[in-house]
Amino acid sequence: GLREEYRHAAGQHLALRRRVDGTEIRRTYSICSPAPDPAGEGPSSLRVGVRLVDGGAFSTYALKEIGVGDELEVMTPAGRFTLEPAPGLYAAIVGGSGITPVLSIVATLLAREPEARFCLIRSDRTAASTMFLEEVADLKDRYPQRLQLVTVLSREEQQAGLPSGRLDQERLTGLLPALLPVERVAGWFLCGPYGLVQG
Template identity: 50%
Template sequence: MTAATTSPTAVSAPDDAAPPSGRRRAAFHPLTVESVRSLTADAIEVGFEIPAALADAFDYRPGQHIALRMTLDGAEVRRSYSLCRAPAGGAAAPGTLNVAIKRERGGAFSTWALEHLKAGDVIEVMSPDGHFTPHGRYDRPARFAAIAAGSGITPIMALIEHHLGERPDDTFDLVYSNRTAVDAMFLDELADLKDRYPARLALHHVLTRERRPADLFSGRLDERRLETLLTRVLRPETVDEWFLCGPFELVERARAVLLRLGVEASAIRVELFSTGRDEHAGPKPPPVEVTPGEPVRTISFRLDGTSGTVTTPVSAGETILAAALRTRGDVPFACAGGVCGTCRAVLREGTVDMAQNHALEPDELARGLILTCQSVPTSDAVSVDWDA
């Protein structure tokens, strides 16, 4: 969830497309809800019990996310949520997996979860995925910084817990924006972490609809306020890696300011919770039928060691994911909005137009990875590999 692209990107299969990487297969497993606790009036933390037999499937790194799948009102819904606790050894007890769910405006799943989800319920959960994780492996003390807004705090919580708890010399700076103090998720947990690591954790709460003693921390995180914070408070030249998580506009604004201040793009990690588009709708194209004699694209794919082929009319403008789902219901995807990266695959042959990309980094694009939920074939034959 790093590279933000808002216009179609033409992608061709490179001559040296990435070889199989041993990536863990994204698969759903039914998990029992162990706990549900209130975080704010509009947010809850949900803990899932992990059976010993699935411990390896749900091993994860701080900063990763999972997808939840269930049926509501007769329709399948999938939602991606970041893991909000550090792996076992942090605040999460062994054998548990925790996410935070915040009510979204018009969000059917989040509304149902806040009003009805309870301990003992069973939900299908996808194995953890994502790379909102540190790039470097440091053999020295490292300094990390994060800018988060609203529910964007959830993966940051796991990162802070892990680095301060497991690496005794690392430090972390957090700028956390909310409308008011009562809207802030994990406020008590952050205060506890600050008490535990007073010299290694710096917290900077920014409230947009509530006055704080300092004007710098009162109001919207616009470019002027961000640049002031990043030049007077955080000093970018001393930070090894940055983590930006929240709405599209804030993340892009913060990224632009950091780049302007001389921060290398490779040191900025980005995760989006909203792009301003309906990325939660999922691939629901109209029924596709091929009329005899009509121009078509042929899509061949590899998934779980088996091969498949499907044709799609040129006129349909159908994505690779939507076409493949007509023949294989287990093709991996979660948000279908170009955000989570669950549907990524290697383009082995052919060319595509990728409408949105908020998940793949430049080096991944260079190695031939595409987001199949956003990629429409532009050559007569296209081949993709989900196993790579």
């Protein structure tokens, strides 16, 4: 009955709430599933990305206690970190869990707009800590000519690709012109930890 209220745009987020001993715990998580087709029905389900935080009051509960059949309080989708699918070249630089809203944006854009291309530059500490590794690989397999994927690991050497280390302003200044025609990018997305966003 609430299908339309929970229809989301690619890149939006949800607030989840629980009460523990009379105290409200509320956390916001980005939606990682593609946006529903505007001409079709709303989504039958929504997926969010939750990374376990040591001692995290909500992430521990979400990843270790929630089971099938449990009910959660979920606010309607919100946020303006979105992209309406259109032709052109788009790019994102993401770090860690910053992949979550961008995964929704990339999947939605490439599925709906055959004249769109996307360059995804992602930075993670290690391959084991990388969120949505398989989902991004599946997108790359589905759209090999339209999705360019560059992965940088800051704390682990890779056998191929870029050398390890953090993505900072100096590295990006040298890297970006070699990857794509920067002046032709129709839209940029930057999402990740404070150090990456500020760099």
